[in-house]
Amino acid sequence: DNARFDKALKGGAGKTLSRVDCVAKMLERGGSSGAAWHALGVALLEDESLNATVNGEVVSAAEAFTRALNEGSDGAATWAGLARTMHPGRKLHVRRSAMTVVDVAWKAIRRDPSAASWRLLEPAFDRADVVTLPNGEELWEKEWCTKVLSLDGADPRTLLRLARALGDGGQMAMLEDGRTLTVRDCLHDCIANDEEPLAAAWSMLDATMATNESVEYKGETLTYADVRKRARSAGQYDVGSNWVELGEALAARGGTRVVGSLGTVDAARCFRRALQLDPGNRAAAKAYDALLVDGAMPPTV
Numbered sequence: 001d002n003a004r005f006d007k008a009l010k011g012g013a014g015k016t017l018s019r020v021d022c023v024a025k026m027l028e029r030g031g032s033s034g035a036a037w038h039a040l041g042v043a044l045l046e047d048e049s050l051n052a053t054v055n056g057e058v059v060s061a062a063e064a065f066t067r068a069l070n071e072g073s074d075g076a077a078t079w080a081g082l083a084r085t086m087h088p089g090r091k092l093h094v095r096r097s098a099m100t101v102v103d104v105a106w107k108a109i110r111r112d113p114s115a116a117s118w119r120l121l122e123p124a125f126d127r128a129d130v131v132t133l134p135n136g137e138e139l140w141e142k143e144w145c146t147k148v149l150s151l152d153g154a155d156p157r158t159l160l161r162l163a164r165a166l167g168d169g170g171q172m173a174m175l176e177d178g179r180t181l182t183v184r185d186c187l188h189d190c191i192a193n194d195e196e197p198l199a200a201a202w203s204m205l206d207a208t209m210a211t212n213e214s215v216e217y218k219g220e221t222l223t224y225a226d227v228r229k230r231a232r233s234a235g236q237y238d239v240g241s242n243w244v245e246l247g248e249a250l251a252a253r254g255g256t257r258v259v260g261s262l263g264t265v266d267a268a269r270c271f272r273r274a275l276q277l278d279p280g281n282r283a284a285a286k287a288y289d290a291l292l293v294d295g296a297m298p299p300t301v
Contacts, residue, residue, distance in 0.1 A: 018043075018047060019047065020044055020052050023036065023040040024040065024054045027055075032071070034068045034071040034072040034073030034078075037065070037067040038064070038073050038081070040061075041061045041064035041065040041068060041078075041085065042081060044061035045061050045081060045085060061081070062082060062085040062086040065081040065082035065085060065086075066094055069094055069095060070095060074111075076108045079105075080108040080117060080120060082104050083101055083104040083105045083120040084120065087289075088123030088124070088126070089127065089285070089288065089289030092104070100124075101123050101124055102121065102131050102132070103134055105124075106135075108120055114151060115151035115155065118147050122161075125141045125280065126280055127289075129141050142165040149162065149175055153175070153189070154189070155193075156190045156193050156194035156198075156201070159189050160187075160200060160201050160279060162181065162186050163183045163186035163190065166183045166186070168183070171183075183208060184208065187201060187204060188205075188215055192217065197217075198277055198279075200239070200240065200277065200279070202230045202231040202234045203234075205231070206227050206228050206231035209224050239277055239278065240277045240278025241274075241278070243270045243271070243273045243274035243277065244271065244274045244283050244287065247269075247270030247274065247287060248267070248287060250266055251287065267287075268291055271284045271288035
């Protein structure tokens, strides 16, 4: 387990080795295998490290998962790891095939058709309303949202995305168990199931509430005025549009900036933050894909 593992690594010349360091050392000493490369990818992903050095070569998490697949690993977890860490706007060569994030996510879905696997398609829907699956079928964002919510009806990000996909025309979505969701249902559930609801959720709820309506949040009944106050407060600073604006400014001059608890951020980090806060922000996704970078990019969300 992690506690015993970390404890065992301390000492000796006063150095503490991380899990990333240990797996890299194992690979350097002849332990190269699909399982070992998968372990390095997982370690990099959990540690939020950008890369590791193996035999003098810098390896990203996406490259580690790719090597795991090339060396025989074929489980859903390895394909999912690659989908989470590859650049979502570019193809990656795996087993001599150029694969998109949709291709990679589909491999994970075929092996484990869970909500977590279906969520791997989210970066594709940050870039288009409809994606073509490897089996030739077209999947619209609304259909994708209902699939995820049929498996996990409490996922706040997907609830927000479905509310947007339904629009303001009074449409409803039907889940696989027969339940129907309106825009209001999506937004109410999104707020109720999220510890810290996104500013985008508060703003959309504010825009769709009638003045005599109320919503339950953490055991408290919020009136229209309460929701509007929260929407305005949440939408002042840490929102997608502000991060896109900062990212564009940093991209233009190739610099970085220190931003509160996030520390030093570059343009790529800004655009990723925008997508975290505002799912489906096309401006952020487009700007992120346009960045010229060395090697593979870290995860979008």
